[in-house]
Amino acid sequence: xxxxxxxxxxxxxxxxxxxxxxxxxxxxxxxxxxxxxxxxxxxxxxxxxxxxxxxxxxxxxxxxxxxxxxxxxxxxxxxxxxxxxxxxxxxxxxxxxxxxxxxxxxxxxxxxxxxxxxxxxxxxxxxxxxxxxxxxxxxxxxxxxxxxxxxxxxxxxxxxxxxxxxxxxxxxxxxxxxxxxxxxxxxxxxxxxxxxxxxxxxxxxxxxxxxxxxxxxxxxxxxxxxxxxxxxxxxxxxxxxxxxxxxxxxxxxxxxxxxxxxxxxxxxxxxxxxxxxxxxxxxxxxxxxxxxxxxxxxxxxxxxxxxxxxxxxxxxxxxxxxxxxxxxxxxxxxxxxxxxxxxxxxxxxxxxxxxxxxxxxxxxxxxxxxxxxxxxxxxxxxxxxxxxxxxxxxxxxxxxxxxxxxxxxxxxxxxxxxxxxxxxxxxxxxxxxxxxxxxxxxxxxxxxxxxxxxxxxxxxxxxxxxxxxxx
Amino acid sequence: xxxxxxxxxxxxxxxxxxxxxxxxxxxxxxxxxxxxxxxxxxxxxxxxxxxxxxxxxxxxxxxxxxxxxxxxxxxxxxxxxxxxxxxxxxxxxxxxxxxxxxxxxxxxxxxxxxxxxxxxxxxxxxxxxxxxxxxxxxxxxxxxxxxxxxxxxxxxxxxxxxxxxxxxxxxxxxxxxxxxxxxxxxxxxxxxxxxxxxxxxxxxxxxxxxxxxxx
Numbered sequence: 001x002x003x004x005x006x007x008x009x010x011x012x013x014x015x016x017x018x019x020x021x022x023x024x025x026x027x028x029x030x031x032x033x034x035x036x037x038x039x040x041x042x043x044x045x046x047x048x049x050x051x052x053x054x055x056x057x058x059x060x061x062x063x064x065x066x067x068x069x070x071x072x073x074x075x076x077x078x079x080x081x082x083x084x085x086x087x088x089x090x091x092x093x094x095x096x097x098x099x100x101x102x103x104x105x106x107x108x109x110x111x112x113x114x115x116x117x118x119x120x121x122x123x124x125x126x127x128x129x130x131x132x133x134x135x136x137x138x139x140x141x142x143x144x145x146x147x148x149x150x151x152x153x154x155x156x157x158x159x160x161x162x163x164x165x166x167x168x169x170x171x172x173x174x175x176x177x178x179x180x181x182x183x184x185x186x187x188x189x190x191x192x193x194x195x196x197x198x199x200x201x202x203x204x205x206x207x208x209x210x211x212x213x214x215x216x217x218x219x220x221x222x223x224x225x226x227x228x229x230x231x232x233x234x235x236x237x238x239x240x241x242x243x244x245x246x247x248x249x250x251x252x253x254x255x256x257x258x259x260x261x262x263x264x265x266x267x268x269x270x271x272x273x274x275x276x277x278x279x280x281x282x283x284x285x286x287x288x289x290x291x292x293x294x295x296x297x298x299x300x301x302x303x304x305x306x307x308x309x310x311x312x313x314x315x316x317x318x319x320x321x322x323x324x325x326x327x328x329x330x331x332x333x334x335x336x337x338x339x340x341x342x343x344x345x346x347x348x349x350x351x352x353x354x355x356x357x358x359x360x361x362x363x364x365x366x367x368x369x370x371x372x373x374x375x376x377x378x379x380x381x382x383x384x385x386x387x388x389x390x391x392x393x394x395x396x397x398x399x400x401x402x403x404x405x406x407x408x409x410x411x412x413x414x415x416x417x418x419x420x421x422x423x424x425x426x427x428x429x430x431x432x433x434x435x436x437x438x439x440x441x442x443x444x445x446x447x448x449x450x451x452x453x454x455x456x457x458x459x460x461x462x463x464x465x466x467x468x469x470x471x
Numbered sequence: 472x473x474x475x476x477x478x479x480x481x482x483x484x485x486x487x488x489x490x491x492x493x494x495x496x497x498x499x500x501x502x503x504x505x506x507x508x509x510x511x512x513x514x515x516x517x518x519x520x521x522x523x524x525x526x527x528x529x530x531x532x533x534x535x536x537x538x539x540x541x542x543x544x545x546x547x548x549x550x551x552x553x554x555x556x557x558x559x560x561x562x563x564x565x566x567x568x569x570x571x572x573x574x575x576x577x578x579x580x581x582x583x584x585x586x587x588x589x590x591x592x593x594x595x596x597x598x599x600x601x602x603x604x605x606x607x608x609x610x611x612x613x614x615x616x617x618x619x620x621x622x623x624x625x626x627x628x629x630x631x632x633x634x635x636x637x638x639x640x641x642x643x644x645x646x647x648x649x650x651x652x653x654x655x656x657x658x659x660x661x662x663x664x665x666x667x668x669x670x671x672x673x674x675x676x677x678x679x680x681x682x683x684x685x686x
Binding site: 016023080089123133155160161163231259262296418437 | 486525526559561564583584643644660663664678679
């Protein structure tokens with residue numbers, strides 16, 4: 001019998017029962033809840049007369065719908081009445097069912113995938129779920145973390161378990177050292193470019209190799225965050241000293257002797273040397289340059305020194321037609337150098353890239369420069385109230401404001417444009433978010449996914465440039 | 472959940488890969504706190520020429536005549552043909568609620584994104600995976616013949632074409648059982664409540680920090 005992968009270990013540790021056909025009941029340690037995908041689940045509990053199985057495992061926060069300006073009047077001040085009702089509904093559901101919630105006016109409020117780790121509510125070895133596909137983010141801690149639908153939110157609330165089938169194991173192995181100015185975002189976009197947006201479907205991806213080990217925990221969160229964009233419900237990275245150092249001292253993390261006991265257990269959270277993967281994808285970090293997406297799927301990505309590809313060179317008919325549709329939607333011509341693409345808006349934020357390191361990287365580029373005249377708006381949306389406080393303590397807000405960026409309140413904002421932050425039809429945006437789908441940032445809006453440094457570089461240049469030239 | 476046993480239905484083709492859940496139901500409709508009423512906004516950005524906002528009177532909107540769903544021959548379709556990676560992106564179950572509300576009970580594609588695939592089964596919608604070359608043939612057949620229908624039999628795991636050809640498909644045993652009987656899987660899981668409690672008891676010994684009561 002061979003060794004176990006990290007995913008195998010996490011799976012085995014959470015297996016409550018398994019049927020002969022492989023249908024398993026998996027125990028959930030942490031359930032994160034937000035306002036958009038939970039109201040129908042709570043309503044389902046009520047209709048069936050059920051109670052949450054374990055309220056202490058649940059942590060809730062409004063993030064998708066919250067405004068990022070003018071928060072003085074709290075929830076009552078949300079101008080969109082439908083959005084306001086949804087946030088109020090979360091508040092009342094949490095109150096009724098006895099669930100801990102960070103309210104909109106709480107300094108700890110923020111994007112659910114930022115606050116979980118920030119609070120130590122995400123711990124190594126946990127199963128973490130949330131009604132949000134980017135729950136894969138929490139895999140950065142050696143956790144099994146994945147997004148679920150609303151029916152499953154209700155299922156976890158009612159039973160603390162999920163019915164699952166085990167995924168296959170994939171290892172994405174990035175060896176070598178990324179060049180200076182090449183970030184976790186570039187690494188993950190390059191990985192998605194390599195395996196495609198369905199490449200990870202049916203797999204749990206473990207990111208490994210020296211380039212991954214050298215990433216900070218925040219970088220690993222960016223990486224795991226976008227595992228779902230490669231089709232994998234969970235992405236993960238083995239636990240090391242960095243993981244443990246990050247967790248230590250956080251409000252919800254264990255302390256003292258309990259922490260020492262936990263650390264001993266967390267040290268086992270890595271794949272065994274003789275573990276077998278169903279698929280291994282090797283990449284060289286040195287080959288990865290800053291990335292820019294050109295189309296309407298995250299796999300439509302090229303290095304910043306590349307050009308918009310020509311559909312005529314694609315042999316697969318379905319793909320070729322998909323590329324044509326994408327170019328048409330994006331208003332781009334094949335062969336255009338990426339650095340010739342001019343932009344209208346810039347968004348720095350989202351669960352992918354709104355942590356303090358992301359803001360520092362963007363500020364390093366913005367410092368002493370000005371947002372270009374053709375850029376109508378550049379905004380920075382910190383991932384949480386605590387990230388915002390930290391950034392302000394470091395003076396990053398001043399750097400951004402002096403350069404002409406808007407400094408906003410925390411939330412999902414223009415990653416999905418559920419609140420007022422959105423693109424107008426035809427507007428082109430350099431965005432640090434995770435999806436460039438048609439209409440994602442506003443109907444008719446055109447999204448190019450990039451790292452925070454690349455977004456800041458585009459903001460001050462008015463078009464894409466290699467951020468390394470500005471560092 | 473509504474049972475799914477057999478369906479004889481009109482087929483609508485949606486010939487593009489990577490149809491994401493943002494396209495299936497745009498974000499502005501996710502503000503609803505209900506499970507119903509999403510059908511008129513299914514594929515909203517493709518289906519209408521005017522921008523969509525919650526609460527609109529749909530009879531006043533401008534349908535996009537080029538979009539397949541607005542073509543007279545596909546009115547009343549209940550089977551959707553898709554391409555690779557159908558349902559990718561956001562976990563929003565609203566995507567399945569919208570499909571179901573618009574009358575679709577079967578989606579056939581060469582591959583599905585995992586979360587969407589899962590969500591279908593929770594709502595009485597059957598997602599069927601077929602080889603890409605079989606899909607190619609079905610797309611061609613639908614285009615060629617107006618009123619093209621398929622018969623889907625979940626018990627037998629077969630799709631029958633108007634020419635009498637039978638195509639088999641795979642479906643997970645447990646999911647099939649739940650669909651055929653319209654079962655609420657929370658009820659099924661709660662039958663194992665003792666197993667869950669036993670697991671928790673064991674786990675409290677092994678990893679007590681996961682049961683901290685501070686949260």
